Amino acid sequence: MSALRFERVWFGYGETPVLRDVSFDVRAGEAAALLGRNGAGKTTLTKLVVALLHPERGSVRVGDRTTEGRAPEHLAHQVAYVFQHPDQQLFARTVEAEVAYAPRLLHRGAPETDRRVGEALEWVGLEAMRDEHPYDLPAAQRKLVTLAAAIAQRPRVMVLDEPTQGLDRAGARRVADVVRRLTDERVAVLAVTHDVTFMAEALERALVLSEGEIAFDGPSADLVGDEGRASDLGLDVPSAAQLSAALGLPKRPIRVAAVAAALAEHLEAPRA
Amino acid sequence: MTIALDKVRYRYPAADADALREITLAFGPGGVTLVTGRLGAGCSTLLLVAAGLAPHVTGGVRSGSVVTLGVDPASSEGRRQVAGRIGYLLPTPWTQLSGMSHTVREEVAFGPANLGWPRDRIARAVHGAMALVGIESLADRDPRTLSGGELQRAMLAGVTAMDPEVLLLDEPTLELDPEGARMVYRLLPVLARERTVVLATTDVDRAVDVAARVVLLDRGSVMADGTPDEVLATDGAVALGCSTTIAHIARVAGCVAPFPLTVRDAVRRFAR
Amino acid sequence: MSLGYRPGSGVLHRAHPFTVLSLAGAVAVLAFTLPAPIGPLLLTGGLIVIAMAAGVPRTLLTALAFAAPFWVFLILIHIVFGDSPDTAITVGSQITAMLVVFLMALAAVHPGRLVDAWLERAVPFHLAYLLVATLQSVPELQRRAAAILDAQRCRGLRVRGTVWGRVRSVVPLAVPLVLGALNEVDERALALEARGTSSGQRRTPLDPPPDRLAERVTRWLMLVAVLGTITWRIVG
Numbered sequence: 001m002s003a004l005r006f007e008r009v010w011f012g013y014g015e016t017p018v019l020r021d022v023s024f025d026v027r028a029g030e031a032a033a034l035l036g037r038n039g040a041g042k043t044t045l046t047k048l049v050v051a052l053l054h055p056e057r058g059s060v061r062v063g064d065r066t067t068e069g070r071a072p073e074h075l076a077h078q079v080a081y082v083f084q085h086p087d088q089q090l091f092a093r094t095v096e097a098e099v100a101y102a103p104r105l106l107h108r109g110a111p112e113t114d115r116r117v118g119e120a121l122e123w124v125g126l127e128a129m130r131d132e133h134p135y136d137l138p139a140a141q142r143k144l145v146t147l148a149a150a151i152a153q154r155p156r157v158m159v160l161d162e163p164t165q166g167l168d169r170a171g172a173r174r175v176a177d178v179v180r181r182l183t184d185e186r187v188a189v190l191a192v193t194h195d196v197t198f199m200a201e202a203l204e205r206a207l208v209l210s211e212g213e214i215a216f217d218g219p220s221a222d223l224v225g226d227e228g229r230a231s232d233l234g235l236d237v238p239s240a241a242q243l244s245a246a247l248g249l250p251k252r253p254i255r256v257a258a259v260a261a262a263l264a265e266h267l268e269a270p271r272a
Numbered sequence: 273m274t275i276a277l278d279k280v281r282y283r284y285p286a287a288d289a290d291a292l293r294e295i296t297l298a299f300g301p302g303g304v305t306l307v308t309g310r311l312g313a314g315c316s317t318l319l320l321v322a323a324g325l326a327p328h329v330t331g332g333v334r335s336g337s338v339v340t341l342g343v344d345p346a347s348s349e350g351r352r353q354v355a356g357r358i359g360y361l362l363p364t365p366w367t368q369l370s371g372m373s374h375t376v377r378e379e380v381a382f383g384p385a386n387l388g389w390p391r392d393r394i395a396r397a398v399h400g401a402m403a404l405v406g407i408e409s410l411a412d413r414d415p416r417t418l419s420g421g422e423l424q425r426a427m428l429a430g431v432t433a434m435d436p437e438v439l440l441l442d443e444p445t446l447e448l449d450p451e452g453a454r455m456v457y458r459l460l461p462v463l464a465r466e467r468t469v470v471l472a473t474t475d476v477d478r479a480v481d482v483a484a485r486v487v488l489l490d491r492g493s494v495m496a497d498g499t500p501d502e503v504l505a506t507d508g509a510v511a512l513g514c515s516t517t518i519a520h521i522a523r524v525a526g527c528v529a530p531f532p533l534t535v536r537d538a539v540r541r542f543a544r
Numbered sequence: 545m546s547l548g549y550r551p552g553s554g555v556l557h558r559a560h561p562f563t564v565l566s567l568a569g570a571v572a573v574l575a576f577t578l579p580a581p582i583g584p585l586l587l588t589g590g591l592i593v594i595a596m597a598a599g600v601p602r603t604l605l606t607a608l609a610f611a612a613p614f615w616v617f618l619i620l621i622h623i624v625f626g627d628s629p630d631t632a633i634t635v636g637s638q639i640t641a642m643l644v645v646f647l648m649a650l651a652a653v654h655p656g657r658l659v660d661a662w663l664e665r666a667v668p669f670h671l672a673y674l675l676v677a678t679l680q681s682v683p684e685l686q687r688r689a690a691a692i693l694d695a696q697r698c699r700g701l702r703v704r705g706t707v708w709g710r711v712r713s714v715v716p717l718a719v720p721l722v723l724g725a726l727n728e729v730d731e732r733a734l735a736l737e738a739r740g741t742s743s744g745q746r747r748t749p750l751d752p753p754p755d756r757l758a759e760r761v762t763r764w765l766m767l768v769a770v771l772g773t774i775t776w777r778i779v780g
Contacts, residue, residue, distance in 0.1 A: 076700035388745030
């Protein structure tokens with residue numbers, strides 16, 4: 001069943017349409033990347049998901065209801081949105097209180113809230129920071145705090161805006177782990193990203209927006225495996241996938257661990 | 273050498289540990305120097321200290337000697353001497369907007385005007401910088417309406433318009449889409465021919481293609497300093513998570529150092 | 545509804561920044577010195593005509609929207625106490641005139657031109673910049689506040705509802721606004737410093753606005769009007 005469905009959505013600011021006739025759906029337990037050049041309409045699309053914007057034509061459906069006539073606060077138990085820049089939402093005196101904010105607002109009881117907060121902090125690896133003031137943490141960790149806050153919302157749909165931006169490799173790997181755990185729990189994930197390595201690791205599906213239209217919708221491995229198409233769409237091919245293609249590794253793996261395993265076999269195989 | 277640091281220690285105000293410890297390094301023109309490390313290793317701080325912005329603007333305590341363009345750039349006499357001669361770019365473009373401009377052209381002219389240049393020289397410098405960065409088509413746009421990536425390129429033009437002898441770039445492609453990032457990386461070696469260009473980033477996969485020299489920092493100290501192969505192809509760099517994805521894959525696949533750093537290196541070594 | 549500079553080519557946009565600021569200053573005084581209620585009422589009417597002629601109807605609407613609740617309140621008071629409507633008209637017109645002229649000045653004076661104009665009069669750059677940056681921070685704070693509201697609503701914050709609910713929603717909205725701005729101050733300081741603001745050189749005005757004779761005369765006339773009405777008030 002689709003957790004999120006766009007049906008022939010049009011949207012524009014003023015005269016010029018930003019999204020033209022956009023249709024796609026993301027199933028429960030599926031993780032999709034939303035890619036495209038700066039200004040292609042990605043942020044507009046994600047704002048439509050959380051009902052910060054509403055389509056001019058067409059419909060956006062979250063679960064079994066459209067967003068028509070609904071506001072973000074009505075959807076907060078179903079959809080969570082991790083904004084690109086953490087400083088537009090952090091306000092609490094401790095990391096723990098920050099993460100507990102949404103479960104409390106959504107009227108979860110204290111034991112339930114505590115459980116969710118503990119779990120979310122464990123997922124992002126910030127258990128040791130629970131009593132810190134969020135603004136005392138470096139920017140990369142503040143970003144993980146907002147991710148934990150969204151996890152604690154226990155949404156059915158998780159929207160991530162550039163979740164690995166400003167993180168180093170260890171941080172990006174942490175976010176990829178979180179996405180895999182979300183999809184294991186049947187959450188639908190939609191992640192706006194320029195980071196194709198992160199996509200290859202964690203997002204099996206790719207949607208590419210180009211001038212307000214869906215220019216590609218399919219497995220991210222297909223996008224990454226086709227260098228010509230990727231560069232037409234203004235995208236990079238992750239270096240692991242480039243190596244996989246250049247060496248002709250069997251089954252053309254794109255994830256780092258899989259490429260390493262295939263390379264090990266490639267090196268052990270007797271020379272032809 | 274245009275920048276010389278000798279036994280430099282630096283501590284931010286209210287911090288309980290040094291951000292830089294006993295740093296002795298020199299930088300000069302001819303080739304991009306990449307400064308990298310895990311987040312919090314001190315890469316950004318190193319740029320601030322070299323520019324004199326730390327401790328002059330940030331506060332905190334510095335010891336050891338810093339000589340940039342012949343003066344201590346943090347002294348009040350040094351500030352005047354280096355004004356406009358050290359270009360410094362922050363990762364977030366919107367905090368760098370002068371707030372006085374209604375067009376990108378005016379924004380790019382902000383720096384040169386502050387140097388008191390005659391108007392015709394400013395006009396030439398602005399035109400040249402916008403052409404160099406490829407943003408002529410944005411010249412009449414309101415900077416506040418640009419996307420993050422467009423804005424960051426405008427800020428790069430604003431810095432290069434002052435024709436600085438030293439360019440210090442802190443994660444300059446953070447807000448850019450892949451095409452914008454490629455454009456910046458193409459530009460850096462050109463700028464580095466006659467200028468001192470120091471690039472601080474964790475995006476080693478891209479930066480390795482343009483770096484002539486790499487400085488690897490860990491916890492405020494220099495771990496290694498040399499050519500990309502000398503610094504990044506080692507077990508230590510890969511184990512720290514600071515080398516390229518390809519080197520990481522090779523190490524996981526059981527190869528021994530020196531690891532290949534790029535797809536091209538790897539193909540040369542592993543192709544059958 | 546956005547406060548702050550909007551590009552345009554009307555009479556106020558073309559005018560020298562000092563003329564527009566003088567107009568704002570003169571209105572602020574005249575609203576209280578002209579004979580009430582007819583003076584403030586005519587002043588408001590005149591400003592509305594100027595706003596229409598200057599091609600800033602949206603700013604006018606914003607100002608009127610801000611003024612509307614005051615009018616409602618003043619009319620209610622008038623009905624309750626049943627005195628002459630003069631007080632309501634006077635105070636209402638004064639508030640409206642001030643709102644219209646200040647929002648209009650904010651919308652029509654390009655910050656860069658204002659700084660250039662000050663530089664031409666040998667005002668130090670740092671002082672000019674500080675004044676302009678303060679004006680400019682209004683639309684910037686508006687944008688930030690909107691972004692924060694978006695983020696917190698996505699976490700379930702209800703902005704409508706009981707009074708207690710609204711009071712409680714102030715913290716998650718106000719704290720990021722203040723802390724975020726403080727966090728950014730350091731970065732802004734770095735960025736400004738790196739762009740040659742402490743070069744010790746006199747900054748080049750990029751596009752110093754022409755100051756025509758007619759405008760200088762207009763400013764003098766406004767000054768005469770202001771001083772004239774003040775004198776009339778004191779003597780009369």
